[in-house]
Amino acid sequence: MNNQNGLILSHDINEIQDGLRDIIGYQTLQIPLWLQILFYIIIVSAILYWLYIKLWVNRKQASISIYELVSTRLKKLDLSLESKKFYLEYSELVKKYLEERLGLAILDKTAEELKEILSKDPKIQTTIAISLSKIFARADLAKFAKQDINFENKSQDILVTLQILNTLEDAIVAEEKAIEEAKKNNA
Numbered sequence: 001m002n003n004q005n006g007l008i009l010s011h012d013i014n015e016i017q018d019g020l021r022d023i024i025g026y027q028t029l030q031i032p033l034w035l036q037i038l039f040y041i042i043i044v045s046a047i048l049y050w051l052y053i054k055l056w057v058n059r060k061q062a063s064i065s066i067y068e069l070v071s072t073r074l075k076k077l078d079l080s081l082e083s084k085k086f087y088l089e090y091s092e093l094v095k096k097y098l099e100e101r102l103g104l105a106i107l108d109k110t111a112e113e114l115k116e117i118l119s120k121d122p123k124i125q126t127t128i129a130i131s132l133s134k135i136f137a138r139a140d141l142a143k144f145a146k147q148d149i150n151f152e153n154k155s156q157d158i159l160v161t162l163q164i165l166n167t168l169e170d171a172i173v174a175e176e177k178a179i180e181e182a183k184k185n186n187a
Contacts, residue, residue, distance in 0.1 A: 067169045070097040074158055074165075083149040087139035094132070094161055101172055111136040123171065128164050135161060 070093050077089060095107050102123055106114055115133035118124050135157045141147040 066097055066100045067165060070094070071162060071165060074162060077158060079151050079154045079158075083142035083154075084146060086154055087142040087149070090157065090161075091136065091139050091143070094165075097165060101168065111140045123175075124168070128167065131160055131164060 073093050074090070077086065077093075079086070081089075092107075095109075098104050098106055102121060104117055104121065106117055109117065111133060114136050115129065118129035118132055119126065121129075138149060138153065138157065142149050
């Protein structure tokens with residue numbers, strides 16, 4: 001047996017075997033019953049909450065028309081936002097409405113491309129196309145040229161847009177009712 005720096009080294013096999021233990025197989029981890037129940041309650045609660053959000057909240061949102069959604073968001077749009085941020089949100093909302101209600105593919109279009117598309121659409125009056133084109137041109141200046149648009153112009157753009165959307169929605173609803181009536185009369 002050697003002793004180096006307080007370390008005992010042994011070459012005797014009997015001494016080594018005395019320090020060894022048999023390998024014990026896998027042992028199960030015992031989790032208390034109350035902790036298991038708590039875990040299951042948390043899991044079930046999470047699933048129920050997810051179902052509530054998925055079914056109930058989405059059903060409520062589905063019952064709101066795109067017109068109501070866009071109008072509400074436009075009215076709540078913060079006029080004190082930086083011009084670029086304001087017109088990014090504005091453009092997204094109005095283009096989303098025009099895409100869904102009129103079937104126009106305009107989400108990624110510039111003001112010039114938009115003007116051309118709007119002027120060709122038979123559902124949109126020329127004055128509406130011109131007004132929207134002017135607003136989207138101002139929006140492009142704010143978004144891409146970083147031009148600062150004052151509070152009054154932003155406010156006026158929202159008011160004009162809300163009037164335009166109201167006019168478009170009235171025309172679309174009237175057309176949908178006429179189509180529905182025609183289907184009932186033909187049936």
